[in-house]
Amino acid sequence: MKFNYEVINEDSNIAIVTLWSSINQVKELLRDSIRFVSIIGNLYTPVGINYMITTLARINWIDTLIMFGLDYNGVGDLLIRFFRDGALDVLLVGKDIADSVRSTIKVIDLREAFKARNTDALIRVIHENYRPGRKPVRSLINTDINEQEYGSGWALPLVGGFVYERDTYRSWVKLVDLVLNYGFDKGDYRELITPLVVIDSMGKPHPFRRLSEVGLRDFEPPAELVNTLINELRVNPYSMGAVYYGGDYLVQGVISSDYYNQLVYIKSVDVFNDWCRQLYRWWSLAKRVVETINREFNAWYSVGSMALVPFSARIYAKDLDRAEEFVRRNSSVFSEFVEDPRGNFLVMREGDSVVVEHRLPITNALHRRFSFRSLEEAYNALKNSNHFTNYAHAMYLGKELARAFLLRDYEQDKL
Structure with missing residues (x-):
């Protein structure tokens, strides 16, 4: 990442930051007055302020910084705060360098003038503050920024995520990776809220690459749960009322065409240690429902898709290193082909x-x-x-x- 700027007149002491607005747009508005500007550049993010600091540390005769542009995300306010108080949430340069720059530059905020298309205000400020001659106002400092990867959880708590799979093992790797990268750290665990995982087993006996049909029979769903779903589907196989609430989970099943499809809502799940068990548990339920309906009605239904929505998908802090190693060890699954059911x-x-x-x-x-x-x-x-x-x-x-x-x-x- 670099500070995107253009040098106009190296003798000038004035810099213009256009924030999210086009550099060329501001240059066209300035017409001949652009020749009084040393550099003009964009600024999009708080991290970008660091790159602006390194540029200004090197061009040590600039003492006036004018903000004139559209501020989509409030980065202009953060820039004002930095030059006023020295506060910057992510400081990637030495504090002595940052203080040297901010203490020797005057910031003029013309964001409102930009909104009003008041170019005259910008031209007037440029002419009032123009001082040619490259007279240094601080020591010249050449410094680079070497950003380190952000190793913690995501900066904000995210809601939603989607994994579509025809193989449960791949879904496990992908969901663990999703929570590792985009989960929010909450004390002793990292959490992603309400990811949706769809396991599509249409045309397959089952979606488990490491489990046989015999293995699936080891998971016995509660009789009350099975009977609640089947009793509703017996009356109307297309009913939307085949729902069971089990306290910490909710299950709904529906038949579409030749397939029984099932949604499971779970309050929380440890995706590293417990995800596969949950998949076995709920897919065996779907299988039992299908087998019972087929036996009673001499039908030909099969399990179609199973959707799981954990409200809290989490990885505990004690398992984060092992989870990262698990994803690295299974990185090849990301290159495996998954056919798109949308054609x-x-x-x-x-x-x-x-x-x-x-x-x-x-x-x-x-x-x-x-x-x-x-x-x-x-x-x-x-x-x-x-x-x-x-x-x-x-x-x-x-x-x-x-x-x-x-x-x-x-x-x-x-x-």
């Missing part, structure tokens, strides 16, 4: 356009056809669409689209 994409060139055909799973029938004249057009059309179940599929299509627009003789998947 496939065929990419081809037609003249100067790139055509994308979205096709249904299993039958490969055409669902929708797109034609794009540019990569930007394709990006804008697909970036916020609901065509993807997993991130890998979206990344794959992005890679193939880039290749298709670059290569006249493009052929999908051919490297």
Whole structure:
């Protein structure tokens, strides 16, 4: 990460920070007065303030900093606080360097003038404070920033996350990784609130790579739970009333087409030590429901998808190191192919356009056809669409689209 800036007039003592606004936009507003500015640059984040400090430590004749731009996230307020009080939540340079810079620079806040498109106020301030000659106001300091990886839990408590899998072991690795990277540290555990994990076993006897059919029978679901679900489905297999509340969990089942699908809400789960047991427990329940219905009605249903939503998915602090090693040891699962149930994409060139055909799973029938004249057009059309179940599929299509627009003789998947 670097401080994004442009040098205009090295003799000037004035710097302009445009925050989130375009540098070129402000330059155009200034017209000829831009020649009185030494450097002009963006600032987006609190960490970026550190890079601004190192730039100003090196260009030691700048003594006036003007804020003129759109402040989306309040970073301008943090900049004001730093120059006023020396306070910066993430300080990546020596305090002596930070104090040397902030004590020798005057900050002029023109954010409101930018909102009002009052360019005259900016031009007036520039002319009033312009002092050419590169006269140093502090010692010249050349310093670099070597950011370290943030090793703790996520900075904010996050709600929501999604893992779609056809293999329970992969779901375990991916969920542990999700909580490790995006869980919030709360005392003796790291927590991610309400991730959704979908185990899709359509067309498979079961989704457990390390468990046989015999092993599944070791888990006996409570009779009351099984009977509550089956009694409702006996009356109407499409009923939405097959629900059981067990105190610390809630189960709901529904039949769609030839499949029994099941949702399980759990108050909390230790995803490192207890996730697989939970999967065995709830999938064996789904299997028992299906077997009972098939036996009673001479039906042909099978288990479709099982969704689990733990309100609190957690890894205890004592297990964090072992959990990280577990993910590292199983990193290969992230490269294993997971077919997207929302279909496939065929990419081809037609003249100067790139055509994308979205096709249904299993039958490969055409669902929708797109034609794009540019990569930007394709990006804008697909970036916020609901065509993807997993991130890998979206990344794959992005890679193939880039290749298709670059290569006249493009052929999908051919490297």
